[in-house]
Amino acid sequence: MFYPFYSFFMDCGKIREIIPQYVNHSSSEENTQLIEEHLCICEGCREYLGDFLEKKDIYRPEEALKRNKKETEDKRVDLFNIVVLILGGMIVFFSLLLILRV
Numbered sequence: 001m002f003y004p005f006y007s008f009f010m011d012c013g014k015i016r017e018i019i020p021q022y023v024n025h026s027s028s029e030e031n032t033q034l035i036e037e038h039l040c041i042c043e044g045c046r047e048y049l050g051d052f053l054e055k056k057d058i059y060r061p062e063e064a065l066k067r068n069k070k071e072t073e074d075k076r077v078d079l080f081n082i083v084v085l086i087l088g089g090m091i092v093f094f095s096l097l098l099i100l101r102v
């Protein structure tokens with residue numbers, strides 16, 4: 001299940017609070033999904049996660065290798081979310097055009 005628009009309303013503070021759990025694969029399925037969706041649309045939190053992982057990799061290189069593998073698999077999901085967001089945006093945009101013309 002995907003709720004790509006819901007993550008627009010998530011606040012960055014909340015996301016960053018649960019990012020450590022996400023990195024350790026100990027966050028709930030729901031939180032993991034929220035984080036991943038939020039990361040698709042929020043560059044600030046992507047950077048935050050990047051910094052977090054960089055620090056973590058120094059101590060646990062084997063985890064980093066595992067994660068890189070997982071990231072490649074997750075790219076398909078990211079792409080799906082982006083496509084849904086673009087389509088949703090277009091629908092809203094064209095609806096507005098129609099409304100304004102009337």
Ligand SMILES: [Zn+2]
Binds near residue numbers: 015038044
């Ligand atoms: Zn954010």
